[in-house]
Amino acid sequence: MTEPIKTDVLIIGAGPVGLFAVFELGLLDIKAHLVDILDKVGGQCAELYPEKPIYDIPAIPQISGQGLVHALMEQIKPFNPTFHLGEMVTTLEKIGEPLFRVTTDRGKVFEAKAVAIAAGGGSFQPKRPPINGIEPYEGKSVHYAVRKMDTFRDKRLVIVGGGDSALDWTLNLAPIAKRLTLVHRRDDFRGAPDSVNKMRALVANGGVDLKIGQVTLLEGGDGQLTAASIKGNDGTVTRVECDALLPFFGLTMKLGPVADWGLKLDDDLIPVDTGTFETEIPGLFAIGDINTYPGKVKLILCGFHEAALMAQRAYHYVFPEKRLVFQYTTSSTNLQKKLGVA
Ligand SMILES: Cc1cc2nc3c(=O)[nH]c(=O)nc-3n(C[C@H](O)[C@H](O)[C@H](O)COP(=O)(O)OP(=O)(O)OC[C@H]3O[C@@H](n4cnc5c(N)ncnc54)[C@H](O)[C@@H]3O)c2cc1C
Secondary structure (H helix, E strand, C coil): CCCCEEEEEEEECCCHHHHHHHHHHHHCCCCEEEEECCCCCCHHHHHCCCCCEECCECCECCEEHHHHHHHHHHHHHHHCCEEEECCCEEEEEEEECCEEEEEECCCCEEEEEEEEECCCCCEEEECCCCCCCCHHHECCCECCCCCCHHHHCCCEEEEECCCHHHHHHHHHHCCCCCEEEEEECCCCCCCCHHHHHHHHHHHHCCCCEEEEEEEEEEEEECCEEEEEEEEECCCCEEEEECCEEEECCCEEEECHHHHHCCCCCECCEEECCCCCCECCCCCEEECHHHEECCCCCCCHHHHHHHHHHHHHHHHHHHCCCCCCCCCCCCCCHHHHHHCCCC
């Protein structure tokens, strides 16, 4: 078995609440690792509304989703958390008092004295395009994410979609692909104007083929694609030989593996004690959008409060022999030293 990564607290989910938990834990000398399915931090703020303004973060009259994520990353810098991005936590089991073993879909194993589930609305999962018979190719020659660009070197690629992901990967993969065809249902792209311009320049100089229409048929065998048929809006069908298809149709949120961790759920949410934000399993916490309790409101500020109380309780699992002394950051030189300001 892979050598386990040992940590005080493992945080599942690097959304705003998981990030702030690092700060509250750090003030108490508790080290944290974070795992997130996404290849970036920030959860819903970064993935769903990076440019939208948020108006209800205490003492910050207005900040964008991504701005909040940047500020949180700056705030937790002194605690030097370790991020494991692009990985989904699949299993969680209690193996001692207090000790948890957690594994990811990429084979990492963690052992933590406490675990904070900050999984929000669950896992972001790619939307499957409406192409009959796509399932057998998924994970083999149909990919919803690019984990390693080199996998696509010298391959004939078909990228489908009109948003930022489709455009970014078109621009990044075109130089290494043997041939790249971008397919979108209309000749109007939602992505950043600069990316649209760069893509159009590539099309103009022959570096990328642009097809307006929809992929209607896949050909191949044993999970390996050989061609895709694209039906244009005028009804004409073009057959494009390809080795891989990369659809970027956005993400949906599904509860995912959280449902398999032996917790009694209430409407897909994890019930917690509101004094500690601990679940029914000692040492296992749930904070942010994933939890439920009487009066729960799914707001970032509520998640921040939950993270603070979770950290106070987690301290007893990490340092069972020590007594926790409450301190303010304004007046404690000890805390200020940890923050690097004293
Ligand atoms: C359009 C929109 C506007 C909003 N506006 C506001 C607002 O103005 N003010 C406000 O307070 N709130 C707002 N919200 C709600 C706010 O974004 C959420 O309350 C907040 O993001 C919850 O944070 P979180 O960290 O609990 O979860 P999330 O932000 O959902 O992050 C959870 C993370 O956990 C990861 N994850 C899940 N399962 C796993 C797993 N098994 N393994 C690894 N990682 C996993 C996910 O990939 C995700 O990144 C808005 C939400 C939306 C969609």
